[in-house]
Amino acid sequence: MIGPGGKTIRGIQEDEGVTIDVEEDGLVTIAGADEASVKRALARVEALTASVQVGRIYQGTVTSVKDFGAFVEILPGKDGLCHISELADQYVSSVSDVCRVGDTMMVKVIAVDEHDRVKLSRRAAMREAATAGKDDGAP
Template sequence: IEDDGRCVIYHFDREMLNKAQAMIENIIRDAKVGEIYEGKVTRIEKFGAFVELFPGTDGLLHVSKISYDRVEKPEDVLKLGDIVKVVVTEIDDKGRVNVSARDLLEKPEGWDEAQKAKKEAFEKRRNSEGGERRVFKKKD
């Protein structure tokens, strides 16, 4: 590794050079919002699944981002080792990566209207039960 950050590798076998280069690139690689990956499901939790985007970097695929259809439990749809096509939707200030498979699927016809109707029904039910809504803004 040179002082300017360059990494130089030498070998007589081109295949070994390519393999070493790929290993180094995976070590220094960063996920970026908007990039699409075919990742492997490495862990399943109640709230979603963790997908390995590339060695050393996992993204959380929340249960609500698996499909446009309602998914009760991630294990109903996914299993360990499955390869899932996902897009990076967010990287938070702690470096945690969130991904979505749903955003790569074609949106079902009428989906926006159905979501709006569900939200309105929820608001109406909450208001009729005497609920109170407070909105807070995080202070800088």
């Protein structure tokens, strides 16, 4: 979370006008002149320390497009691969037909392997969102 030479923490402190202390045991203390800046800093720290959860849906940003799929950042500094077969229910001939670098997309974490590589599915996220959006049979 601290980053090389404290760069990450210093950046948050400068951007938000707060003081951040990280104890040896991992306890983080944030102090600032106003509640809004402390809340913004806290949100950024929480995002840095969040872990990827299998089964959870994230709104991510496409960081790279390859022939075999798209890499999507789902948490700060944490990305995963959405394989071309997981981009849509129908056949996708080219990843660039579905997304481009910088696009945001909803993806579901379907697995994290033993090397901490994250496998994503846009198809599963879209299905789940469609199911959640249906009513309980009312016309």
